[in-house]
Amino acid sequence: MLGPRQEAQHALFYEFSIEDHVPQDHLLRSIDRFVDLTGIRQHLAPFYSNTGRPSIDPELLIRMLLVGYCLGIRSERRLCEEVHLNLAYRWFCRLDLADRVPDHSSFSKNRHGRFRDSDLLRHVFETVVARCIAEGLVSGQRFAADASLIEADANKQNSSAKEDWHPEAINPADASRAVREYLEVLDDAAFGAATPVKPKFTSHSDPSSQWTAARKGPAFFAYSTNYLIDTHHAVIVDVEATRSIRQAEVGSVRTMLDRVKDTFDLHPERIIADTAYGSGPMLGWLVDRKIAPHIPVIDKAGRTDGTWSRADFEWDAENNQYICPQGETLKQFRRNYSDPNRGPTGKGVAKYQALKLTCQSCPSKPKCCPNADARKITREEHEDARQVARDIARTAQYAVSMRLRKKVEMLFAHLNRILRLVRLRLRGPNGANDEFLLAATAQNLRKLAKILPAPQHDRPA
Structure with missing residues (x-):
């Protein structure tokens, strides 16, 4: 027979535990085991005032950002709504049912202030990399490097041709944040000093982004995210934001290798990359540091007329x-x-x-x-270094390296399709760096959760 109508019962008291309502196999349960944010309060302490109103817990903001990047929630406004509604997100962020979710504007306020001043996002990224090393996911023997284009938040309609762009005429006091950052990195090897060639177009809203047609289609403004990965389990050991040109991308590999050496004392036996990294100076730099370059050599000495080369x-x-x-x-x-x-x-x-x-x-x-x-x-x-690379290319280990190089390309595919990082929301070199660091942190956390999932427990009756 037809049962009674279901109606909400307004009880005076509820016995409710969020812990009991989050599935044991939920992705965030596995990720939560590897998120250690106990040190960020001490890391940020010098950047807070000793007086005034208490701030929002920075651990809460970082946990919410990790939820957004791990699950492909690109909008911070939508992220706040999802955390408000989803019990698993509340559990991961350490929020009870009655706790208020911070306003989306809190992210911008902290990002442009103490988070960037303290380089907090790199600190969080390196903490996760250290955990990957501790769990045995990083061998430190074979590294692979590559770059991927990510579309910038800019368009051609709001840009100037190179003959009409005069950065010396810009008044920093009247410029936007992204334009001020552009002026600050004009002498940076990853941006303004990467090449003396001026780009065909420069965006007014984000002049540090590069006008590029590298995808063999319509040109667009972009930044490059550069990954340095350990091929043992495809863990990202470092990430760097640069202009989308070869000189800047190649230079970022040197920066990342030096930084990984200083931070984690990792010195690879070999580095794997594609032909874009096979220039003489790059190969010489690697050979001088006793790193075997498993890289195709850029060689234009060959002849096509049949004569001796x-x-x-x-x-x-x-x-x-x-x-x-x-x-x-x-x-x-x-x-x-x-x-x-x-x-x-x-x-x-x-x-x-x-x-x-x-x-x-x-x-x-x-x-x-x-x-x-x-x-x-x-x-x-x-x-001499180029000849070293040519000799390596004849070995069986080189063929293995070329297969391993696909691991970094798969990470970029995961970045675009799963994490949905196709177009940046933030502008300027700092904005690109923030997004790339958070995305790489999310990918490493998902890797940890996949290889070392949380143990399954029976839900209490």
Whole structure:
């Protein structure tokens, strides 16, 4: 038969525990085991006043941000609504049913103030990385690096062409926060000083973002998030925000490797990356630090007309000369210099040349230098390091490294599709850095929760 109508009963007292209503297999239960925010109050203490009204607990704000980034809630206004309604979110944020959820404006106030002044978000990120190391998820032997474009909160309609953009005419006192940050990083290697080439367009609202068409489609303003990961379990050991150009992205790898060495005493045996990182200076920097570069070399010495390329000539390091397939020598200098300032400098590009008479009488001249009197070869400053990378590329370990490199690309796919970080909400280099740090922290926490899930307990009857 038809049962009675269900109506709400307004009881005077309730016996209610949020703990009992959060499923044991909920993602936030597993993540909560690895979130250690006990040290942030001490970290932030110098940035709070000794007088005035008590502040919102910074641990609460960080926990709410972690909920948003772990579960792909991009809007802070919506995040506050979700935490207000969802019992699991309240449990993770240590809020009881009667506790008020902070207003969304609290995030902006703290972010632009004490959070950035204290570099709190990097502190939280490094705390999670330290936990990954303690749990044995980081071997420290093989690192991989790559960059991904994230669209900036800017558009072409509010921009100027390079001939119309004059940063020296900007008055910082009248500029927005993002523009002031742009002026502050004009000499930063990750932003303004990465290249002397001016971008085709510069955004008025976020001038630090880069106008790019790297995706082979319509151009847009973007920042690059640069990941340095340990390939053992694809844990992100460092992250850096830069302009979306190759020079800045390559330079960020040096910054991250140095920072990981100083912070966690991690010094990898090898670094894995794609061809964009295979320039001579980058390879030389890695070899000098005893890091094996498992990186394809940027090499434009090959020839397409069938004549001998530089690879066909043998390098004689002991005598500083090349030897051609016919056994003749190509030298940089053919006499000893008593004045060392006139001799080889060891920097830049060195030129090696065979004797004209030797080449003119050589039977292999049509295969070697058909349109020149004598064969010439140039050798870059870091050619030894480039040769180290070429030799590594012939090994079986290199083939394994190229497969492992896909792990960092999978992290970027996860960043876009699961965490929904496709377009930035915050502007300026600091805004991009904040979002990238929080996203990387969320990915590491989800990795910990996946590999080391929370133990399952039967719910009490």
